[in-house]
Amino acid sequence: MKKIAVCPGSFDPITLGHLDIIKRGARVFDEILVVVLNNSSKKPLFTVEERCELIREATKDIPNIRVDFFSGLLMDYAKKQEASAILRGLRAVSDFEYEMQITAMNKKLVDEIDTFFVMTNNQFSFLSSSIVKEVARYGGNVKDLVPECVNSALKNKFKEPQA
Numbered sequence: 001m002k003k004i005a006v007c008p009g010s011f012d013p014i015t016l017g018h019l020d021i022i023k024r025g026a027r028v029f030d031e032i033l034v035v036v037l038n039n040s041s042k043k044p045l046f047t048v049e050e051r052c053e054l055i056r057e058a059t060k061d062i063p064n065i066r067v068d069f070f071s072g073l074l075m076d077y078a079k080k081q082e083a084s085a086i087l088r089g090l091r092a093v094s095d096f097e098y099e100m101q102i103t104a105m106n107k108k109l110v111d112e113i114d115t116f117f118v119m120t121n122n123q124f125s126f127l128s129s130s131i132v133k134e135v136a137r138y139g140g141n142v143k144d145l146v147p148e149c150v151n152s153a154l155k156n157k158f159k160e161p162q163a
Contacts (some may be wrong), residue, residue: 005029005085005116006078011036011051012044013150014058015132017124021089023062024118031064033081038071045133045157058147075110086115091125 005025011018011034025032036051046054048069059065070077078086086106088099103115120127127145136142136154143151 002030003028003085004031004033004081004083005087006033006035006074006081006083007087008035008037008074010039010042010044010129011055012042012046012129013051013132013146013153014055015124015127015129015146015150016144017089017091017120017127019058019147020121020124021087021118022059022065025087025116026062026064028116029064029085029087031066032062032087033083034059034065034067035074035077036067036069037074038069046153050153054147054150054153057149073109075106075113078113079110083113086113088115088117089120090117091120091127 005028007022007025009018022032022034034055036048036055038048044051052067052069055067059067074086086103088103090096090099099115099117106113106115132142132145132154135145137158139158142154146154
């Protein structure tokens, strides 16, 4: 049976930290479903479709990646996709408590799907999509923090209006 892992996130936008987790997961699982969450409580910079396209572009060289989106309960989605695992990245100890609560609830909802945590590479431990957007919004250089397609997309989003 194929080992499928779901790697969920808002990915607004995908960063090199996310990409590191995805690549490492792709070496362990037969297939990784990178899934964009449509979180109604957040005001995203990129649409769900734009985020999916950026992820597809950033992961095009990884053959066992599939990109999708959903809203609702992650475990309902994972079960429908016949996934055996949820893949999550941890940046720091501060992430652990929140992730532990989510994992416990997910396990209660669907006992047969396990969560696997991957510690982020140290060079990305400070990195978040929020920080990237904030720096890019004010013209800062984020090219070493995001895939090239995202760097270009951020520049386009924050372009000065043409008079």
